[in-house]
Amino acid sequence: MIQAKQDLLQALGEVIRELSPTDGPALSIPIAFESPKQASHGDFACTAAMQMARPLKKNPRELAQALIDALQRRPAVQRWVASMEIAGPGFINLRLTDAARQAVVTEVLSAGETFGQQPANGQQLMIEFVSANPTGPLHVGHARQAALGDSLCHLFQTQGWKVLREFYYNDAGVQIATLASSTQNRLKGLKPGDADWPEAAYNGDYIQDIADDFMAKATVKADDREFTASGDPADLDSIRQFAVAYLRHEQDLDLQAFGLHFDNYFLESSLYSKGLVEATVAKLIASGKTFEEGGALWLRTTDYGDDKDRVMRKQDGSYTYFVPDVAYHINKWERGYSKVINVQGTDHHGTIARVRGGLQAAGVGIPLGYPDYVLHKMVTVMKGGQEVKISKRSGSYVTLRDLIDWTSRDAVRFFLISRKADTEFTFDVDLALKQNDENPVFYVQYAHARICSVIRQWGGDESALGEADLSLLTAPAEVALMLKLADYPRMLSGAAQDLAPHDVAFYLRDVAGLFHSYYAAERFLTDDAAQTRARLALLTATRQVLRNALALLGVSAPDVMSREMETE
Numbered sequence: 001m002i003q004a005k006q007d008l009l010q011a012l013g014e015v016i017r018e019l020s021p022t023d024g025p026a027l028s029i030p031i032a033f034e035s036p037k038q039a040s041h042g043d044f045a046c047t048a049a050m051q052m053a054r055p056l057k058k059n060p061r062e063l064a065q066a067l068i069d070a071l072q073r074r075p076a077v078q079r080w081v082a083s084m085e086i087a088g089p090g091f092i093n094l095r096l097t098d099a100a101r102q103a104v105v106t107e108v109l110s111a112g113e114t115f116g117q118q119p120a121n122g123q124q125l126m127i128e129f130v131s132a133n134p135t136g137p138l139h140v141g142h143a144r145q146a147a148l149g150d151s152l153c154h155l156f157q158t159q160g161w162k163v164l165r166e167f168y169y170n171d172a173g174v175q176i177a178t179l180a181s182s183t184q185n186r187l188k189g190l191k192p193g194d195a196d197w198p199e200a201a202y203n204g205d206y207i208q209d210i211a212d213d214f215m216a217k218a219t220v221k222a223d224d225r226e227f228t229a230s231g232d233p234a235d236l237d238s239i240r241q242f243a244v245a246y247l248r249h250e251q252d253l254d255l256q257a258f259g260l261h262f263d264n265y266f267l268e269s270s271l272y273s274k275g276l277v278e279a280t281v282a283k284l285i286a287s288g289k290t291f292e293e294g295g296a297l298w299l300r301t302t303d304y305g306d307d308k309d310r311v312m313r314k315q316d317g318s319y320t321y322f323v324p325d326v327a328y329h330i331n332k333w334e335r336g337y338s339k340v341i342n343v344q345g346t347d348h349h350g351t352i353a354r355v356r357g358g359l360q361a362a363g364v365g366i367p368l369g370y371p372d373y374v375l376h377k378m379v380t381v382m383k384g385g386q387e388v389k390i391s392k393r394s395g396s397y398v399t400l401r402d403l404i405d406w407t408s409r410d411a412v413r414f415f416l417i418s419r420k421a422d423t424e425f426t427f428d429v430d431l432a433l434k435q436n437d438e439n440p441v442f443y444v445q446y447a448h449a450r451i452c453s454v455i456r457q458w459g460g461d462e463s464a465l466g467e468a469d470l471s472l473l474t475a476p477a478e479v480a481l482m483l484k485l486a487d488y489p490r491m492l493s494g495a496a497q498d499l500a501p502h503d504v505a506f507y508l509r510d511v512a513g514l515f516h517s518y519y520a521a522e523r524f525l526t527d528d529a530a531q532t533r534a535r536l537a538l539l540t541a542t543r544q545v546l547r548n549a550l551a552l553l554g555v556s557a558p559d560v561m562s563r564e565m566e567t568e
Helices: 002-019 048-056 060-071 075-080 098-114 140-158 173-187 205-215 236-258 268-273 276-286 322-334 351-362 400-406 409-417 429-433 440-458 462-467 476-486 488-497 502-521 529-552
Strands: 044-046 081-087 091-096 124-128 162-169 219-221 226-228 264-267 290-293 296-299 310-313 339-345 372-376 379-383 386-388 425-428
Touching: 002 044, 002 048, 002 060, 002 075, 002 098, 048 060, 048 091, 060 081, 060 091, 075 081, 075 098, 091 098, 098 462, 098 476, 098 529, 124 140, 140 162, 140 236, 140 339, 140 372, 140 379, 140 400, 140 409, 140 488, 140 529, 173 205, 173 236, 205 236, 219 236, 226 236, 236 400, 236 409, 264 268, 268 276, 268 322, 276 296, 276 310, 276 322, 276 351, 296 351, 310 322, 322 339, 322 351, 379 429, 400 409, 400 429, 409 425, 409 429, 409 440, 409 502, 425 429, 440 502, 440 529, 462 529, 476 488, 476 502, 476 529, 488 502, 488 529, 502 529
Parallel strands: 124 162, 124 339, 162 264, 339 372, 379 425
Antiparallel strands: 044 091, 081 091, 219 226, 290 296, 296 310, 379 386
């Protein structure tokens, strides 16, 4: 069906050009098909007639008829289209031939893991996500970032992009100083609740773990650093470096448990040590977009859509946090990343205008709207019908490792990607443990395992299924499933374009639902050998698409499930 759609889109473009006036500019009409809102209306819908009506000053239904007449003369339409009809103000509904619908099975079986993917486009993309400061374990907000960011990386890789996963963190500053002093106070024998315990100190049990290993002169190794403790409670610099390395190692363990690896770690301190912040400030001053007031240096971010101008350098000479952000994104651009996506919490919304404004004011050739942002809302965790707010390990919040330990990596990844990023999400631990159709990840994985079970029962040679007589696949459940499989490439490109990895989770649930309905409606292992092979070919294609889409979310596709759905 993929080939049929491509052929029909080419034919549509040809007839639009054919009907365009020859004495004026060509019509700028998108060459595209839509999915009808109701399956009974057909397989594809075309709105070209309505879009052409105004510039051509013609009735859209008359134009629709002209398009149909021209399309019917095209070989692709004669081959792939069973009927066309006009609906409403000028929609054209197309019904495909059985052969067009059935072709997707062969296309999936031929492409395998690459089905739906585009060839390399020679472009680089950086996605920055998680980016947690090394002051404690990764919390559920970081978990949602990890799920969103990694899924976006996989999505863009299917569209031909070369993708870099980057983790940015501050290895200095007030939070790191608080981490060091908290550890030092534990080394002195103090603990939360003591009269001398600082109010701003970190209270989690992990601080005591850091102090114990520091006294033992342990060596800790993270993906981006290694450090050996001096064991001297008075050596605050050693405490600081050890604590940062310790927590970076802990974060690496969290990420490993999540099945995520970063290509690069970028330190905020490097922006200062390499002079990138000072160079950025010099560019902004040279642009004429800065001014001094009240002993501070300001940037006219209102010139770029911000609600007020922003302080760059405070009276004490230190820079506000958005200045290194501007320097960092100039560095991303200079490293050759023409497209950058930042996955952050919605609390960063206010920084978007000032960072983009700073990038424009710097005058280094960065386009408007750089970088792109995916902002996510926080996650509420429910367990036993009650909201869980505190983890003993962290001292203040539920951690990524808590979620994985309570449920599974698969459940955490699927659940956290199953809603739009800008909507609040409740992670229901009890639901994630259910083994029935209420649990979306179980529902999808069980569809895959069920197909594997049927194929094992058959026991034949899967490689021979490519020669199956697909013309036998005409049952309503088969047609619906084939149409959904054929929509996979379009779904991938749309999800990447809209920065919407939740579309993959929605799609998976749709495919699983159609398969389970098919399972209930038809027998697969029949006395008719040809029909059995045809249906098993469709099942094998469905299994492949489920496996491909689950892999995009970092979720496994098990061949066997521990139990069947309670609804059966």
